[in-house]
Amino acid sequence: MATYEEVKDIPNHPDKYLIDVRNKSELAETGELPGSINIPLPELEDALKLSDAQFKTNFGRSKPAPDAKIIFSCKAGGRAARAANTAKTIGFANAKAYPGSWTEWEQKQKQ
Template sequence: MATYEEVKDVPNHPKKYLFDVRNETELKETGVLPASINIPLPELEKALNLPNEEFTKAYGREKPSPDAVLIFSCKAGGRAARAANLAGTLGYTNAKAYAGSWTEWEAKQAGN
C-alpha cells in the first residue's frame, strides 16, 4: 500500500508513476493529484498493453517498465486496489494502491 507521504513525494521521483483511475467527470468535480496520470479503470488494461510509443503519445509520459513503481489512486481506495491487482497480472511487479486515495488526500491537504 502507498501512503499519503509517498504520494505527496511522487513529483520528486520521476521513476515513480501515479495513476488516477477515476472518471474524468470525477476529476472535474474534485481536482487532481499532483503528477498523476488519469487513466479511468475501464481503460487501464488497454493502456498498460499499448506499445511504448502509443502510451507516450496518449499520456505524455514514457510507458512504465515492468519493475517501475506504480501507485494507483481513486476516490476511496476500492478501484485503486483493483487497478493495482490488474497491473500485477500484467507483469508490473511494484504496483500498489493508495488506500486513502482522494478522500485522504483532500482531508490532509485541507489540514495544511
C-alpha cells in the first residue's frame, strides 16, 4: 500500500509512476494528483500491454518497465486496488494501490 507521503513525493521521482484510474469526467471535477497520468480503469490492461512507443504516444511518458514502482489511485481506493491487482497479474511486480486516493489527498492538502 502506498502512503500519502509517498504519493506527494512522486514528482521528485521520475523513475516512479502514479497512475490515476478515475474517469476523465471525475478528473475534470476534482483536478489531478501532481505527477500522475490518467488511464481509466476499463482501459488499464490494454494500456499496459501497448508497445513502448504507443504508450509514450498515448500518455506522454515512457511505458513502465515490469519492475517499475507503480502507484495506482482513484477516488476512494477501491479501483486503485483493482488496478494494482490487474497490473500484477500481467507482470508488473511492484504495483501497489494508494488506499486513501483522491479523498485522502484532498483532505490532507487542506490541512
